[in-house]
Amino acid sequence: MTKEIEQFAQLGIGEALTASLLEYGIETPSPIQTEAIPYILEGRDVLAQSQTGTGKTLCYLLPLLERIDPEKKESQVLVIAPTQELAMQIVREGEKYGAALGIQTIGLIGGASAARQIEKLRQRPQLVVGTPGRLRELLSTRKLKLHEVRSIVLDEADQIFQMGGADDVRSLLKGALRDRQLIFLSATLGPDVRGLAKREMRDPADVGIEPEQKLVKLTQHLYFECQQRDRIDTLRRVVRHYNPDRAIVFVNQADTIAEVEAKLNHLGLEARTLYGDADKVTRANVLSQFRAGKFRLLVATDVAARGLDIPGLELVVHLDPAADSEHYVHRAGRTGRMGRKGLSVSIVTDRQAFIMRRFSRELGTEIEERAMYDGVVLDPAEADERRSRRTSKGPTTGRGDSAKPSAKPAARGAAQASAAPSGDAPGSARRDAGEAAPEASVRPKPAAKPAGRGPKGGKKQPNKDKGAPKWLKEKRSPQDPS
Structure with missing residues (x-):
C-alpha cells in the first residue's frame, strides 16, 4: 500500500x-x-x-x-x-x-x-x-x-x-x-x-482551514484602471499579455453579456456566454466545450458561474467589479484551485478604484494596481515615468532620435540632401550616416527663374486683364491697369 x-x-x-x-x-x-x-x-x-x-x-x-x-x-x-x-x-x-x-x-x-x-x-x-x-x-x-x-x-x-x-x-x-x-x-x-x-x-x-484567510494564497490579485469606453480594449490587452488557455470574464448585468461576447469575438478572442436563465442542456454544452478548450473566454454572471470547477483555469477577469467582497471571493475562487497558481484581474474606472482598496482591506489580501505600457505590465509609477521620458524626448524618427523642428528649406541640391534628416527628405534614399552618395543621386534640380522685372528694374505688375472681355480691356487706360 x-x-x-x-x-x-x-x-x-x-x-x-x-x-x-x-x-x-x-x-x-x-x-x-x-x-x-x-x-x-x-x-x-x-x-x-x-x-x-x-x-x-x-x-x-x-x-x-x-x-x-x-x-x-x-x-x-x-x-x-x-x-x-x-x-x-x-x-x-x-x-x-x-x-x-x-x-x-x-x-x-x-x-x-x-x-x-x-x-x-x-x-x-x-x-x-x-x-x-x-x-x-x-x-x-x-x-x-x-x-x-x-x-x-x-x-x-x-x-x-x-x-x-x-x-x-x-x-x-x-x-x-x-x-x-x-x-x-x-x-x-x-x-x-x-x-x-x-x-x-x-x-x-x-x-x-484558516477561515480568516478567505482567498487562496497562491492566487495573485491585480487591478487595472481605464476609461469606461476602454474596458473591452483593456480586457483584450490583458488576455493578449497573459495568454491563458481559458479564462472566465465576469459581468454584473445579464443584459450586457451578448454585447460583450460580440465585441470579444470581433477581436478574435473566441468567447461564449453562460446565461443564468438558459436551459440545462445549453448550459451543459457550453461548459463541456469550455472544459474541452473549444473556445477561450467564458462570459458569465455571478449566478451562472457559482460553483464552477474548471480544471487548470488560469485567469479570472472582473470586467465589472464584484458586488461585494464575498462575491469577489467566489469569483476569484474559480482559479488557483487545489494548490495551483491563479490570477484574478479587475478592470475598473478611476471612480471604481476605491472598491479594490475596500476589498483588499476586508479580505486581508493585497490587490495591487498595475498599468499596461507598450505591452508590458508595470507598476503605475514606473509606467508614468516611462511615459514621461518618452514625452520629454518628443516624437521620434525611424531611428529613435528626437525629431526637431525643420529649418526653412535651403537651396535645393546636395546641400538640401545633407541638411535633411536621414529618411525624411522627399525622394531621397535611406542610408547610414557617412555613406557616400553616388554623384548621379545628388544631381541638383535647376533653379527657379527669377521673377520678371519691368523696364526700370521694378517688379512686373500682374496682368489683371488676362482673361477679361475685349470691351473691358479697351476701356482701361494703359497707365491705370486697375
Missing part, C-alpha cells in the same frame, strides 16, 4: 475509493479533507469553512459514499446546491466515485425535464443531488421521499441563502428525519447560515 493510500485509509476511506482517487490523480488529502472527513464518518453535524478550490466537495462526498448502504434501494444522502452548474458537477463526482461501490446518483436540477427525473427516481438512487426549487417541487408532489435520508448537505450554503433558497431549505429539512446528519460548507459563512446551524444542528464540529 502506497503512502498516499495510507493517508486516506487513516482518515477512514476504504480501499475501493482510495484506488479511484489515485486513478483520477488525487494522491494526498487536502487540509479541509483531513479535518472534516473523520467527523463526517462519525455521523457528526459539521460546519465547514474553507477557501474555494480546496476540495470541499470530496471532503463530504467521500465519507458519505462510505456510509451509504448500496444494498438498500432508498435515498440515503441529499446534497443541496445553489446553481445548476454546481449540482451537475457534484452529480459527476458522485457517479465517478460511487460507481465502484455500486451506488446510484441522480440529479434533480431545475431547467431539466421533471418527468424524466421522476422516472429516474423510480430506480431509487441512493445519492440525490439537486437545486432547492426543484427538490421542494418534487417533495411537495410526493415524488421525492426523504424519510430514509440520513445525511443532508448544503454546499455553498451562503449562496443558497443569498439566492432566496432559505424557505426551500427549511421545507426540505422538515421533510427529513429529525436525527439526520447536517453538513454545511462554504467559503464564507454569514449570519443566516450560522443562525440556521444553531437552530438545526446538534453539537456541530466547526472546522475551517
Whole structure:
C-alpha cells in the first residue's frame, strides 16, 4: 500500500475509493479533507469553512459514499446546491466515485425535464443531488421521499441563502428525519447560515482551514484602471499579455453579456456566454466545450458561474467589479484551485478604484494596481515615468532620435540632401550616416527663374486683364491697369 493510500485509509476511506482517487490523480488529502472527513464518518453535524478550490466537495462526498448502504434501494444522502452548474458537477463526482461501490446518483436540477427525473427516481438512487426549487417541487408532489435520508448537505450554503433558497431549505429539512446528519460548507459563512446551524444542528464540529484567510494564497490579485469606453480594449490587452488557455470574464448585468461576447469575438478572442436563465442542456454544452478548450473566454454572471470547477483555469477577469467582497471571493475562487497558481484581474474606472482598496482591506489580501505600457505590465509609477521620458524626448524618427523642428528649406541640391534628416527628405534614399552618395543621386534640380522685372528694374505688375472681355480691356487706360 502506497503512502498516499495510507493517508486516506487513516482518515477512514476504504480501499475501493482510495484506488479511484489515485486513478483520477488525487494522491494526498487536502487540509479541509483531513479535518472534516473523520467527523463526517462519525455521523457528526459539521460546519465547514474553507477557501474555494480546496476540495470541499470530496471532503463530504467521500465519507458519505462510505456510509451509504448500496444494498438498500432508498435515498440515503441529499446534497443541496445553489446553481445548476454546481449540482451537475457534484452529480459527476458522485457517479465517478460511487460507481465502484455500486451506488446510484441522480440529479434533480431545475431547467431539466421533471418527468424524466421522476422516472429516474423510480430506480431509487441512493445519492440525490439537486437545486432547492426543484427538490421542494418534487417533495411537495410526493415524488421525492426523504424519510430514509440520513445525511443532508448544503454546499455553498451562503449562496443558497443569498439566492432566496432559505424557505426551500427549511421545507426540505422538515421533510427529513429529525436525527439526520447536517453538513454545511462554504467559503464564507454569514449570519443566516450560522443562525440556521444553531437552530438545526446538534453539537456541530466547526472546522475551517484558516477561515480568516478567505482567498487562496497562491492566487495573485491585480487591478487595472481605464476609461469606461476602454474596458473591452483593456480586457483584450490583458488576455493578449497573459495568454491563458481559458479564462472566465465576469459581468454584473445579464443584459450586457451578448454585447460583450460580440465585441470579444470581433477581436478574435473566441468567447461564449453562460446565461443564468438558459436551459440545462445549453448550459451543459457550453461548459463541456469550455472544459474541452473549444473556445477561450467564458462570459458569465455571478449566478451562472457559482460553483464552477474548471480544471487548470488560469485567469479570472472582473470586467465589472464584484458586488461585494464575498462575491469577489467566489469569483476569484474559480482559479488557483487545489494548490495551483491563479490570477484574478479587475478592470475598473478611476471612480471604481476605491472598491479594490475596500476589498483588499476586508479580505486581508493585497490587490495591487498595475498599468499596461507598450505591452508590458508595470507598476503605475514606473509606467508614468516611462511615459514621461518618452514625452520629454518628443516624437521620434525611424531611428529613435528626437525629431526637431525643420529649418526653412535651403537651396535645393546636395546641400538640401545633407541638411535633411536621414529618411525624411522627399525622394531621397535611406542610408547610414557617412555613406557616400553616388554623384548621379545628388544631381541638383535647376533653379527657379527669377521673377520678371519691368523696364526700370521694378517688379512686373500682374496682368489683371488676362482673361477679361475685349470691351473691358479697351476701356482701361494703359497707365491705370486697375
